[in-house]
Amino acid sequence: MARLVKLYSQIDHIKEQYFIRNRIAEENRARENAAAIKIQSWFRGCRVRVYLNHLHKKATVIQKVWRGFTARELFRQRVKTAYFTMKMNFYNKMAVKIQQRWRGNYVRKYIHNYYARKAYLEELTQKNEQIRRDLEEFAELQRKERERISLEREEQQKCIQAQKLHFLLSTKQCPGIFNSPFRQAPDEMELRLQKVKPLMVRSATTDRKSRKTRPQSPRQPDSGHILPPIHSKQPQGPFRAAQEVQQQRSRPLEPSLRVATSITALEEARNELKRQEWRTRLIDQPFQPFSHVHNNKTYERSVHTSAPFEQVAYGNKYFREQNTEQLQGKKPFKTVFTTCHVFDKFGRLYSKAGNIV
Amino acid sequence: MSQRHVLQVFEQYQKARTQFVQTVAELATRPQNIETLQNAGVMSLLRPLLLDVVPTIQQTAALALGRLANYNDDLAEAVVKGDILPQLVYSLAEQNRFYKKAAAFVLRAVAKHSPELAQAVVDCGALDALVTSLEEFDPGVKEAAAWALGYIARHNGQLSQAVVDAGAVPLLVLCIQEPEIALKRIAASALSDIAKHSPELAQTVVDTGAVAHLAQMILNPDAKLKRQVFSALSQISKHSVDLAEMVVEAEIFPAVLVCLKDPDEYVRKNVTTLMREITKHTPELSQMIVNAGGIAAVVDYLGDSKGSVRLPGIMMLGYVAAHSENLAMAVIVSKGVPQLAICLVDEPEDHIKAATAWSLGQIGRHTPEHARAVAVANVLPKLLGLYLDTESSEDLQVKAKKALKSILQKCTYLPALEPLLYEAPSNILKHVICQFSKVLPHDSKARRLFVTSGGLKKVQEIKAEPGSAIQEYINAINNCYPEEIVRYYSPGYSEALLERVETYQPV
Structure with missing residues (x-):
């Protein structure tokens, strides 16, 4: 409380x-x-x-x-x-590098290559110069050749002239007309006359004889037996020259064609040929010989030709016609050799019996 | 009357005939006798003598007839009208070689004058007979037959085709291979006459292998043979590329050039013609010849020769240059232009000048470089002179104008163009001013030079219609310069200045 x-x-x-x-x-x-x-x-x-x-x-x-x-x-x-x-x-x-290389290459190769062209033109100039030089040389050569030929011809003419005038050559006694004593030097012709041989005028007969004997040289050894020698000394009397006798002795046998060949030789040969052909023939249908192929060939028109016509066969068929009816009964002509041996023996025989006087 | 007396009459008659025929044949060689002989009725007298029993008289009669027919076409016609030809043709197949020769001579003499006469000869069946005589052994007969065939073939393509169809070509080719020069010559000439008409005929000749044989003879020493050979080759090659290539393939090329130095003028001419015919086809063939040094040889040839033989050489250069600029450059490099310029001045004939102008145009039309090379050779004033010359032919004027135009359109070398400013008519002036208007904007030195040389003044003096092409070019040139200079050089500038002095009021 x-x-x-x-x-x-x-x-x-x-x-x-x-x-x-x-x-x-x-x-x-x-x-x-x-x-x-x-x-x-x-x-x-x-x-x-x-x-x-x-x-x-x-x-x-x-x-x-x-x-x-x-x-x-x-x-x-x-x-x-x-x-x-x-x-x-x-x-x-x-x-770019590749392209530029390629383009460069392409252009150089196919379109235009400056350096190649330059080189080409230079080469061309050189070639032209060379051609000019060559042609010049050639022309010079030709000119010289022509001159040489004309000179030669002139020389020849002069030679012939000198041969013709050879009798005007000066002798010891009397000067010729080209060697005038009133001039200091003899004319050119005089020297030429001394050089050339005089033109020999030959008679027709001697000419023929010399031509005949020329091919046979006298010392030609005989083919077969040896003949006794002939003294080269000309014997006294109406005898022929030793050389002539020699020739006559060594003369080979010269049978005339008539003697040498049989009369039927041609026919025999033909028959032989025929037989041989028959033997060796493989095909009965003979070939067209090749050597005459241009004769048998038909003419081929060229592709562009406008002309419609073709080649007409020409030659023997049309121009050298044979009158076959007239030839019907005839026998083929038989050749007989001539018996006249005047021409082939003329001048070659020892005796002069066949000679034409 | 004894037998002797009777025979004497015949003998006398024969002697008289022989003498008559021989005298007529002799007289017929002189042209002044021909008319008298014709008036005396020699034809009708000779005709029966062709059928004479004595071969000598026949031959001499044929010879006399041939000489008469050779003289002019009236007499040749008289031979045709006199029905002599069938007789001759008949005997051509029958008689001996001397008569054949004489008969072929008559046929040749008749056929030579005109196509109609040649046709008359063909109509008589002479071709077959002549072709048969080509197979003859004797070269004289062959020669006469080949000659007659050649004369028949030369007129036109049809006659030529008839000769070909008669089978003459292979035999003529065989004749070329004979050793006789005269026969070769005539056969080559006949082949040339056959080949010249059409590509087909030329092809026929080529097919028989003629080219190889002809090509073998190009170095033959005989000048007349060479003439004919080259003529035949050029006639063959002129038709087509194929044929030209055939000729080239015979490997004639470096060897042919040697013949350009031949002493014979016509050999040289025919060689050049051959080269022209080959080069005109394709650039490749031209190139081949250029590479072989052909241009230099032809240029030398032009320098060596005078007159109408120059023509094929000039045309050859033109053809080569026309193909491509490279080849044109080759011509320039080979010193072709100065040579052509010399030809342009030297030659008196208009057609050669025209060809030269054409060639120069072909060389200069490719690039400025080419045009410059042509202009440097001082060609332009000469061409202009030819164009303006009233005495030149129409063709020459046209060619000169074309050449001038094609060169001017490429030329940028002003020193050569300037002289043309003063001389050229307006249709050429147009191109000249066009070139100036193209070059001046890009080249100051040239602008200066153009003023100092008086070119600008000249340009101001030109009266051009406004709106035309030339006015545009002038404006383009004027635009390269300050206005005062253009005004200074205009005509009437001094008056304008003086007017300004009058109107000027001093302060």
Whole structure:
């Protein structure tokens, strides 16, 4: 109870105190509230900040990773592109090189090659000069040749003239007309006259005889038996010259054609030929002889010819016709050799019996 | 009357006939006697003598007839109308070689004058008889027959075809191979006459292997034979590329050039003709000849010869140059242009000048370099002179104009163009100014030179219709210069200046 009394005793005080304290509390409440709010706000702010900070850090990590990823991707891309462009540039450069070589080669080969043309033209000038020189030389050569020939001809003419005029040669006693005593030197003709031999005038008969005897040399050894020698000294009397006798002795047998060949020789030969042909013939259908192939060939029209007509066969068929009816009963003409041996023995016989006077 | 008296009459008659015929034959050699003989009725008297019993009289009568027919075509016609030809043709197959020769001579003399007369000879069946005589042993007869065949064939293609169809060509080729020069000559000439008409006929000649035999004879010392051989080769090669190649394949080429130095003028001419006929076909053939040094030889030939024999050489250079610019350059390098320029001045004949102008045009038309080479030879004023000369023929004028035009269109060598500014008529001037308008914008030295040489002044004086091509070229030239200079050189500038003096008010 005391306590209650105590309390009763103290009620006023408590009431006062209560008011005082209420007032004080009332007075401090705004401040404290503000402070609490401040504390709260600070704390919350701290917390949020920490959280935000945390979030930021996370975001940064994410961003960092992402950015790194994309950047690396981009970089790779760029490197690839750069590499590609570099490669392309290189390829293009190389392609240009190839193209320029090829084009150069192509143009030089097929279209126009300046250096080749220059070389060709130079070569051509050289060739032209050479040809000019050659032709000049050749012309000179020809001219000399012609001059030489004309000189020779002139010389020959003069020679013949000199031969003809040989009788004008000067003698010891009397100078010829080309060797005038009133001149210092004799004429050119005089020297020529001295050099040439006079022109010999031969009669026809002596000429023939000399021609006949010339091929047979007198010292020709006989083919067969040896005949007794003939003295070269001319014996006295109406005898022939030793040489003539020698010739007559060594003369080989000269049968006339008539004697040498049989009368039927031709026919025999023909028959023999026929038989031989019959024996050796392989095909009965005779070949056209090759030597006359141009006669048997039909004329081939050239492709472009406009003329429609063809070649007419010409030759014996049309021009040298034989009158076959008239020849019907006739026997072929038989040749008989002439018995006259005047011509083939003339001048070669020992005796002069056949000679024409 | 004894037998002797009787025989004497015959003898006298025969002597008289012989003397008559011989005298007529002798008289017929002189042209002044021919008319008298004709008026005296010699034809009708000679005709029975062709059938005379004595061979000598026959031959001499034929000889006299031949000489008469050779003289002019009236007499040749008289021979045809007198029905003498069948008789001759008949005897050509029958008689001895002397008579054959004389008969072939008459046929030749008749056929030589005109295609109609030659046709008359052919109609008589002379071809077969002549071809048969080509097979004769005697070279004289062959020669006469070949000669007659050649004269028949030379007129036109049909006659020539008839000769070919008679089978003459192989025999003529055989005749070429004979040793006698005269026979070779005549046979080559006959082949040439046959080949000249058409490609088919030439092909027929080639088919018989004539080219090889002809080619063998190009170095023969006989000049007349060479003439005929080259003529035959050129007639063969002129038709087509194939034939020309056949001729070239006979390996005539370096050897032929030697003949360009032959003393005989016509050999040289025919060689050049052959080269012309070959070069005109293709660039390859031309190239072949150029490589063999043919151009230099031809240029030398042009220098050596005078007159109409130059023509084939000039044309050959033109043909070669026409094929390609390379070949044209070859002609220039071979000093062809100065030679042609000399020909252009020297030659009096218009057709040669025309050919020269054409050739120069062909050389200069390819590139500026070619045109320059031509212009340096001072050809342009001469061509212009020929074009403007009223005495030149129409053909020459046309050729000169064309050549001038084709050279001018390529020419950039201004010193050569300047003289033309003063002389050329407007249709040529157009090209000259065109060239100036092309060159001046790119060449400062030339611009300066153009002013100092008075060219600009001349250009200002040209009266051109506005809007025409020439006006455009003039404007292009004017644009290369400052305006004052153009005005200074314009006609009437001094008056304009003086007017300004009058109107000027001093302050």
